[in-house]
Amino acid sequence: MKFEKRDIVLIVGLFLFMIGLMPFMAPIYAAIIVTLMYFGIKFYVGKRKQSITREIGEGICLECGAKIVETKCPNCDYAKE
């Protein structure tokens, strides 16, 4: 996991959320929840980036413009089989 500038925004947002939780629960639980949320969001963003990179990496079909999946066009190549 790389540290990015927008992580600061995320951390600040979660920190404020943690402060908001404190009246309702012990600070340690608020901290645990916020920490879990932080890693959850990081994981989700990482997954999304990975899938976007994969889509760009495989490109699009020259015939119909559909996304290429496993070097095949889901429309053209499978229709021929």
Ligand SMILES: [Zn+2]
């Ligand atoms: Zn195609």
